[in-house]
Every structure is written in C-alpha cells, then in structure tokens.
Amino acid sequence: MLYVKDLDVQGKKIFLRVDFNVPLDKEQNIKDDTRIKATLPTLNHLLEHGAKVIVASHLGRPKEEFNPEFSTRPVAERLAKLIPQKVLHAPDVVGHEVESKKTQLKESQVLLLENLRFYPGEKGNNLSFAQQLAHDIDYYVNDAFGVCHRSHASIVGIPQYVQKSAAGFLVAKEVEYLSKAILSPKKPYVFILGGAKVSDKIPVIERLLHKTDNILIGGAIAYTFFSAQGFGVGRSLVEEDQKDLALSLLDKAKSKGMNFLLPQDHIAAAAIDPGAKKHIIQEFPIPKDLMALDIGPQTIEKYKDIIKTAKTIFWNGPMGVFEIDQFGKGTEEMAKAVANTEAISIIGGGDSVAAVLKVGVSEKISHISTGGGASLEYIAKETLPGLEALTEK
Numbered sequence: 409m410l411y412v413k414d415l416d417v418q419g420k421k422i423f424l425r426v427d428f429n430v431p432l433d434k435e436q437n438i439k440d441d442t443r444i445k446a447t448l449p450t451l452n453h454l455l456e457h458g459a460k461v462i463v464a465s466h467l468g469r470p471k472e473e474f475n476p477e478f479s480t481r482p483v484a485e486r487l488a489k490l491i492p493q494k495v496l497h498a499p500d501v502v503g504h505e506v507e508s509k510k511t512q513l514k515e516s517q518v519l520l521l522e523n524l525r526f527y528p529g530e531k532g533n534n535l536s537f538a539q540q541l542a543h544d545i546d547y548y549v550n551d552a553f554g555v556c557h558r559s560h561a562s563i564v565g566i567p568q569y570v571q572k573s574a575a576g577f578l579v580a581k582e583v584e585y586l587s588k589a590i591l592s593p594k595k596p597y598v599f600i601l602g603g604a605k606v607s608d609k610i611p612v613i614e615r616l617l618h619k620t621d622n623i624l625i626g627g628a629i630a631y632t633f634f635s636a637q638g639f640g641v642g643r644s645l646v647e648e649d650q651k652d653l654a655l656s657l658l659d660k661a662k663s664k665g666m667n668f669l670l671p672q673d674h675i676a677a678a679a680i681d682p683g684a685k686k687h688i689i690q691e692f693p694i695p696k697d698l699m700a701l702d703i704g705p706q707t708i709e710k711y712k713d714i715i716k717t718a719k720t721i722f723w724n725g726p727m728g729v730f731e732i733d734q735f736g737k738g739t740e741e742m743a744k745a746v747a748n749t750e751a752i753s754i755i756g757g758g759d760s761v762a763a764v765l766k767v768g769v770s771e772k773i774s775h776i777s778t779g780g781g782a783s784l785e786y787i788a789k790e791t792l793p794g795l796e797a798l799t800e801k
C-alpha cells in the first residue's frame with residue numbers, strides 16, 4: 409500500500425476523501441470538530457508540498473439529493489479557520505461548475521466539494537459516478553478510516569480511475585495499531601461488544617469466535633440473542649431477522665467451549681427517559697411493559713473479573729443507554745475496568761469512545777479508533793474494502 413508521503417504531489421490534483429461527518433446543531437453550527445482536525449496532518453502535508461487538493465466527504469444521512477440541511481458549507485467555513493490557506497467551496501459534487509473550479513484550482517489551494525451522499529451513485533458505488541469524481545484527478549488519497557468498511561464510490565470506485573492511490577496519515581495510523589492487535593494479540597484476548605445495531609455486529613461476531621475465547625455482550629444486541637432462545641425480553645430492542653444467525657452463533661460458541669457471555673441481570677425501565685423508574689431484573693421473563701437498558705450489577709462484576717485477566721481488549725459499543733446517567737453505569741464501569749488493566753486496549757465507536765471520555769480514562773487506553781464499524785470489521789476480517797482498493801493498483 410502506498411502512503412501519502414510516498415507521492416510526489418507538487419502541482420498534482422489530489423482527490424482527498426475525508427470523514428467530515430461532524431455533528432451539527434439545528435442552526436448548522438458544528439458541535440465537535442474532532443473529525444476535521446484529525447485529517448489536518450494529511451491536508452497540511454499535501455498543501456505544504458504544493459498539491460491542488462479536492463476534498464470530499466459525506467455528512468449525515470441525506471436522501472440522496474441536494475438538501476441544504478446537509479451541506480458541507482459549514483465545514484468549509486470551519487476548515488478555513490483551521491488552516492492558513494483559503495478554502496473554496498463547490499456547490500455540487502460533480503458537473504460543469506465543479507469541473508471549472510477544479511481547473512482553476514492553484515497549487516496549495518483547497519476545494520471542498522458538496523456532500524457526496526447527495527448522489528445515489530456514492531452509496532451504490534456507481535462506476536460512472538466514480539469516474540466523474542475522478543475526472544481530471546491525478547492521485548487519490550483516502551484519510552476517511554471511519555468509512556473504509558463501506559464499498560462506496562468515493563472509497564472503492566475512484567482508485568480504479570486515477571494513476572496512484574494512497575493512504576493518508578490517519579488511515580495509516582489506524583491500520584498500524586489495529587494490525588498489531590490482529591497479528592500478535594497477547595492472550596487472553598477479550599472482546600466487549602455492545603450497542604444497538606445488531607445487524608451491523610452479529611455478522612462479524614462469527615469471525616471473532618475464531619480469534620478469542622472471551623466475548624462479553626452488553627447493550628441492546630444481547631436481547632436478540634435472548635429472544636432467539638425463547639426468553640421473554642419485554643419491550644427490549646430485538647431484530648427479528650437476525651435471530652437465526654444469533655442462534656447459530658450461540659451453538660458455535662458452545663461447541664467451542666468458549667466464554668460467550670450474555671448479561672446475567674438487567675436494568676430495565678418502561679421508557680428511555682431520565683425520569684423513568686429503574687428496575688433490576690434478575691430472571692426472565694423481563695416484564696412485558698419494560699425494556700432492558702443497561703447491564704445489571706452482577707453482570708458488571710462478572711465482566712470486570714474477566715477484563716482483569718485480559719492482555720488484549722477490543723471494545724465496541726456501549727453496555728446500555730449510557731447517554732442517560734441512570735442507564736450508564738454498566739458502560740462507565742467497563743470503561744474504568746478496561747483502563748485499569750495493563751492490557752493493550754483498543755476502543756472503537758463514537759459511543760464507547762464518548763463513555764471513556766466521560767469517565768476521564770482516555771489516557772489509559774492504548775488506541776482510540778476514529779471508526780467504530782470500520783475498526784470492528786477490520787479486527788474481524790483483517791481487511792477492509794477501502795484498504796483493498798488502495799492496494800489493487
């Protein structure tokens with residue numbers, strides 16, 4: 409794989425794919441610019457070496473058509489405050505106006521395109537869209553680790569239509585840390601998996617079964633596993649179409665004799681609400697009007713005991729609805745337990761990272777990944793579509 413520092417970029421047009429998917433408030437003010445700052449080493453390197461940089465990102469979930477609410481304009485304004493160079497903004501992603509702005513771009517100038525997801529070709533990896541993005545571009549640089557697990561046009565399509573493709577500094581750093589955890593993990597290796605998106609996580613768990621003897625499950629994903637086994641989970645979040653897969657994973661884990669642990673007790677309430685009454689549930693069924701929103705005290709102790717023995721830990725997804733204090737204890741206790749070990753610890757996913765920051769233990773974590781889904785998939789599959797696309801040429 410080529411890295412951005414390997415490219416001679418002087419006078420060249422570079423398509424720089426970044427992850428500027430920043431949180432915005434209702435007035436479109438940027439609430440947190442960490443993601444913009446994370447790509448500055450790559451952007452500054454390109455500008456200092458005389459490149460003409462065309463920057464592109466997705467932002468939010470627009471309905472694949474132009475929508476000013478999801479415009480990258482506020483990002484252009486913030487970026488302009490973070491770098492000495494002028495930042496030009498294109499009102500579109502492809503087309504005549506963008507092409508003429510690309511042509512006029514001078515060395516060490518930045519042109520930020522509109523939101524890539526205004527076009528269905530982005531997510532659909534439409535090759536003619538990728539070709540339009542790549543038009544007149546010399547080299548492609550990917551510094552958007554958070555979306556490297558997505559086979560989108562700006563991730564896997566463009567590299568087919570440019571002379572050279574390379575990883576930016578952020579992608580390179582992520583790969584360096586994560587590959588250490590894959591190649592020579594010190595054992596015991598403990599995976600902690602939580603969060604809400606079962607369909608994102610269950611498919612990778614199968615691969616994790618071959619890598620570890622310890623998987624600790626928390627968050628809403630636990631309840632698809634319970635429901636699949638016929639336990640009454642009340643109104644807890646369950647993805648019905650993932651139940652068969654969940655059952656087959658439980659069977660595989662059992663036949664391997666591994667520690668595949670689901671919560672022993674649960675904190676449940678009638679609503680995801682700070683004022684809702686909290687119940688500790690120790691047995692199934694969970695009452696019909698309640699939903700499980702955090703792991704219970706016995707589960708916390710059990711998981712902490714296993715975490716203590718770990719030499720390598722990978723954590724993705726909170727143990728409960730940690731955004732609300734009374735459902736955040738499980739996640740906070742896991743954060744403290746992980747921080748208290750001497751293990752190599754890797755945390756991915758905005759929510760688990762937020763929990764670690766909230767508890768104030770981020771200094772004690774070996775690597776905090778900028779991509780939740782991407783880091784989980786990389787650990788499980790040992791590669792990502794976005795990384796493969798960089799090596800194919």
Ligand code: AMP
Nearest residue numbers: 603604605627628700701725727728729
């Ligand atoms: P994910 O993006 O899949 O890691 O999911 C993160 C989200 O899962 C957070 O916003 C949590 O509030 C939510 N979450 C975690 N546990 C539960 C639960 N038991 N029920 C509902 N949502 C949950």
